[in-house]
Amino acid sequence: MNILAIESSCDETAAAVVRDGREVLSDCIASQADMHAIYGGVVPEIASRKHIEAIVGLTDEALRQADLAKQEIDAVAVTYAPGLIGAVLVGVNFAKSLTYGLGIPLVPVHHVRGHIAANYITHQDLEPPFLCLCVSGGNTLIVDVKDYTEMAVLGASRDDAAGECFDKVARVLGLGYPGGAPLDKLARTGDDSRYPLPRAHVEGHDLDMSFSGLKTAVLNLVHNAEQKGEKLDLPGLAASFSAAVSDTLVPRTLAAARMTGRRKVAVAGGVAANSRLRADLTAACRDAGLSLYLPELKLCGDNAAMIGCQGYYEYLAGKRAGMDLNAYATRDIALG
Numbered sequence: 001m002n003i004l005a006i007e008s009s010c011d012e013t014a015a016a017v018v019r020d021g022r023e024v025l026s027d028c029i030a031s032q033a034d035m036h037a038i039y040g041g042v043v044p045e046i047a048s049r050k051h052i053e054a055i056v057g058l059t060d061e062a063l064r065q066a067d068l069a070k071q072e073i074d075a076v077a078v079t080y081a082p083g084l085i086g087a088v089l090v091g092v093n094f095a096k097s098l099t100y101g102l103g104i105p106l107v108p109v110h111h112v113r114g115h116i117a118a119n120y121i122t123h124q125d126l127e128p129p130f131l132c133l134c135v136s137g138g139n140t141l142i143v144d145v146k147d148y149t150e151m152a153v154l155g156a157s158r159d160d161a162a163g164e165c166f167d168k169v170a171r172v173l174g175l176g177y178p179g180g181a182p183l184d185k186l187a188r189t190g191d192d193s194r195y196p197l198p199r200a201h202v203e204g205h206d207l208d209m210s211f212s213g214l215k216t217a218v219l220n221l222v223h224n225a226e227q228k229g230e231k232l233d234l235p236g237l238a239a240s241f242s243a244a245v246s247d248t249l250v251p252r253t254l255a256a257a258r259m260t261g262r263r264k265v266a267v268a269g270g271v272a273a274n275s276r277l278r279a280d281l282t283a284a285c286r287d288a289g290l291s292l293y294l295p296e297l298k299l300c301g302d303n304a305a306m307i308g309c310q311g312y313y314e315y316l317a318g319k320r321a322g323m324d325l326n327a328y329a330t331r332d333i334a335l336g
Contacts, residue, residue, distance in 0.1 A: 005305065011047045015055070025065070044084045075105040077308050078311075080108040081327065082331050106322070112333050131253065133267045139269065151334055160210075163269065190240070265292050
């Protein structure tokens with residue numbers, strides 16, 4: 001089965017063709033990162049306009065690389081939530097026009113479910129059930145993946161997503177946008193005990209997280225140093241911050257695994273590319289006797305291949321959408 005997938009939830013326009021859920025025939029991405037960098041973050045209106053400019057040509061390129069005609073596509077999968085509402089609408093409306101014109105099914109896909117599915121592409125042997133830590137710029141969740149389309153949230157950030165925190169800290173350190181990769185590189189040369197930073201706990205909800213206090217602590221530390229004319233140890237601060245994020249995520253992930261009895265743990269989303277998090281989870285899962293599944297680095301960020309992969313399983317589960325499909329800025333992953 002050939003699925004054409006469309007992803008436009010933030011600042012990457014993406015189109016891919018995926019066969020039978022796990023074979024990626026093409027995966028094309030048009031990034032807007034350089035354009036948004038001058039503003040220090042994504043400007044939603046600009047993102048939406050650039051999606052409109054790129055989506056037709058990118059889809060044609062995905063079909064060309066897959067060596068398929070439009071008539072050989074069996075269904076179209078599209079991200080319909082969550083994300084920047086204007087950006088998501090571009091992909092949804094384009095996908096609706098494709099399915100209407102071709103007379104084929106339209107399959108709506110939850111963006112975070114797509115990130116989880118990136119692991120199916122990297123690890124052909126991975127099957128549910130397993131536990132997944134989903135960490136990106138918009139979401140931080142601990143998800144019990146009971147089946148390909150049956151999921152439950154066990155823990156979540158009460159405020160900022162971990163990826164958003166990375167970007168804001170990187171910006172105040174002068175590392176630009178997107179900040180995850182340069183902050184990670186800087187942290188590798190620093191002492192992670194250089195600056196004491198908070199690890200928040202949500203009373204009565206042991207698997208939930210909070211990152212706003214950590215972000216504020218770093219911002220206050222930087223601003224106070226600037227006001228006093230003191231020089232900060234930037235590698236040390238980056239390493240201390242990265243350690244604080246990892247120390248928040250890793251223990252809760254393992255606690256959730258113990259609670260559910262899952263022996264397989266996966267990671268998904270943009271922050272899954274962070275070297276500190278990958279190393280800490282690798283060590284923790286090894287010590288606990290758990291199998292760890294990490295997505296290939298190129299599949300950590302937003303892409304359409306992961307949407308095509310999850311779209312295949314949503315299709316098998318009977319999920320379809322009509323011309324009334326809408327886009328949503330927020331959506332519970334359990335609802336699909």
